[in-house]
Amino acid sequence: MLRRFTPLLPAVALLLVFFAGPMLWSVYTAFTDMALTGSVSVDFVGADNFTRMAQDPAFLHSLLLTLVFVVGSAVIGQNTLGLLIALLLRGRGRASRTVVTGLIIAAWAVPETVAGFCWYAFLYRTGTLNQLLQHFGVQQNWLYTTPMLAVILANVWRGTAFSMLVYSAALSDVPPELVEAAQVDGASAWQRLRHITLPMIRRSIVSNLMLITLQTLAAFGLIYVMTGGGPGNASQTTPLYMYQQSFKFYQLGYGTAMALVLLLIGGLFSLIYLRLIKLEDG
Amino acid sequence: MRRIVTFTALSVLILPAAAACDSSTGDGGKTVTVAYQKFGAFTQMDDQMKKVKSQYEAAHPGSTVKLVPIEAAENDYYTKLSLMNRSANTAPDVMYEDTFLVNTDIAAGFLAPIDDHLAKWPDWSQFTDASKTAAKALDGKTYGVPMGTDTRALWYNKDLFAQAGITVPWEPKTWDDILATARTLKAKLPGVIPLNVYSGKAAGEAATMQGLEMLLYGTQDTLYDDAAKKWIGSSPGMLDSLGFIKTIYGEGLAPTPQDALDPNFGSRLSTELLPGGKLAIALDGSWQSGTWLPTGSKPWPQWNTVLGLAAMPTQKGQAPGRTSMSGGWVLSVGSKSKDKQAAFDFVSLALNKDNTLAYDIAASQIAERADVAADPAYLAANPTLKFFTDLVTVTHFRPAYADYPQVSNAIQVAMEAVMTGQQSPQQAVTAFGNQLKQVVGPDKVK
């Protein structure tokens, strides 16, 4: 039995050394008052960091924003838009497929910092969007007035490619005869989607949701470049607050404790999704 | 099969060990590692260190200098430097330190005191008394040699002043003078921002230092009580300073908050607003002109004729009438350095008269060595240098104790709350006092 898993060893070794080790160290750090600089001693402080978190309005606020960000940009935005585009592209000509998927994949392939700058310049007070909108009398810095919406849209722009690819793949496995048969029976487009297509790709939906949720929970670079968490703390999601605590205020212990909470939330989401797969399978 | 398992296990164990052996097989001579920041247009430090490296290696045959330029913005530079300092393997022998972080890093045990070396260094007597305290810790020891400093004052656009009918040279005597001028500018010149004072978290340390502290240190209050060794949470001066912020942002004398809170506002100010005649008065640093020199990122040949300079007045004109804040950077010796003498030798070479002179001119720094400040080449280098150097007599340094970075953040939060109208100055001062108690501990707040 064990022998069968021999090929797994290099992966396990790599993960143990470079991932599990630092992670365990992180767990330890979360229970200390370790600082990046400013003090020599490291004291074990028990659950202090966690009780502090529970009473820290800035942290609770960041948690709420993180949920809004994940649900808005991943669960609703990327997921729905990805599915929609995949559906629209089904059976279209080669030219339109190439143009549309090309642009969407380009948005995905662009390095995070570059994507951040693109959006920053796009939404900026004198940026491209306002140049287009000035004929309608709209002039505002979208990053200031609607920071959460701005970062959510940017993340949808950047991440939709992944969901689109997943759903294109899944849809290609749905036998066209089934859909056509339903069409002959007089089912509307929505009914065909609801009762035939969606049930057939449900496993892909759940996997996709899980993967994009995990990726979005830890998202940092895009928001950091676009708004830096501001104005005030209006777009300061937990990864940004964690970065600020760890590297700007040097509170490594507190920052790492936040990372653990974030990981826990990711685990919770995963469990819910896995539960959904199980239910479907059962 | 078992062989593969053993092999994998072994390779995991051996790989780090084998690499660890490498460290001992360095060359026989001494190596001095020097860490500093290199960021965008700021290449002067890099040029300077390369030059000193060759001087040092020529003077100490057999020794080598290893330069570690860290290409990063300020916060990331501190992060990286702190990480390097935490491990004996990577801790640099000599490092470029911002004065406001010196005490933080001393508390962390990163820096070594250099008093013994300074006592034997004749050049030390050339340094001004103020600069000698810049890297002096609470324990009375000195932890760094200053490279140069900066001061802050009011830059104003003479053309715009003429259009608004305000006589130049402009010499405001009180805060009210500034406000009165700003109101005139607002009334006469629509479309022009009358006055900029940095504020809010996006501006970072610029908001604290160029903004609030320039105001606060012109009142009767400060941020830290040196005698009691306590931070000052709420004081009338703090209330008035935040009130000034409220006035200018509330009355539209300053940029709109949505512009001011943009992380790139500082760059817009020096590349678009001031050169474009869209901003009349800017409370800003002595280094600003570096942007407009032919070597800068936004050459502006007319800057010296268009812009005038005025010292920042005290609140009600009380003595000494003017105020300023100074920062600056030092070279420090790392506490984990194996050869502190060699490290100090590098520092003293890097900051001897000739090298300091070259650096201060290249980086538009205000000299802290008397012999450099008096050098004709230095005085001729930049027409604003004399003005800013004169401010050194009235300047203040930040209370750069270990908690300062967090106190500074609390100040930015208070400013942002006031400028956006979320809190009144009184509420913001109260919130600041409470935050301060959390950050530094209730017993360290007055």
Add this chain to the structure above:
Amino acid sequence: MIRRLPVYLALAVVAVAFLLPFGWLLIASVQPGAALNADITWEVSAANFTDILDADTVFIPMWNSFVISGGTALLTVLVAVFAAYPLSRYRTSFGRSFLFVILFATGLPITAVMVPVYAMYSRFNLIDSVPATIAFMAASSLPFAVWMMKNFMDSVPVSLEEAAWTDGAGWFQSLRRIVLPLMVPGLTVVLIFTFVLQWGNFFVPFILLLSPEKQPASVTIYTFFSQYGQVAYGQLAAFSILYTAPVILLYSALSKVLGGAFSLTGAVKG
């Protein structure tokens, strides 16, 4: 055709919406005095590109990026292929839990583990070592790569291998001779996916590498921002385009190789 008009209209809207944010980048890169404004001056020049096309600014960082991302991608694919084999072929609860545990670990913000990783690397004197940096980056991209690889492998029928097994071939021969040739597209997808992801990775090389001559483009892009916040926007835009070009080229090459309908087919079916 008329009936499909709404569909094409919707697709056109999507295409424009995805194109717009690139607008500033493309315009600013060819304008000599570019600022953050989208003001078009009709003055077009390649000055921003020619100004930065030298060894220190573009070529060395890009080569470093190529070595680091390429090395990471190769190592990841190699390890992931081996790991995927038992996970795909032997359906056990152990395999399944293993997969979910490592996948779940990807949710941890990488910034949280960087401090311990730095401590560990400096303890073993691995700081400033490109191979060691690659090892960490491979480890962090491994969970997702294994997951994708397993899904690709699932689509290769076990029945094909049975003949080889009766001939006495071990797992290694079976994997090498039968499974791998059938999943070249899958390997390519994982390889390129990992490469692209690491091409944009800033934080890990920034923390683990010291020498400027080893830094990849993702780190050196910050040199366009200066000490006091002055930004060379035109050059930044030009550099961004040069920096982005390789990954876009890779994708288009990939879609050519794998046929028009390039997709992660099978990679993430779950």
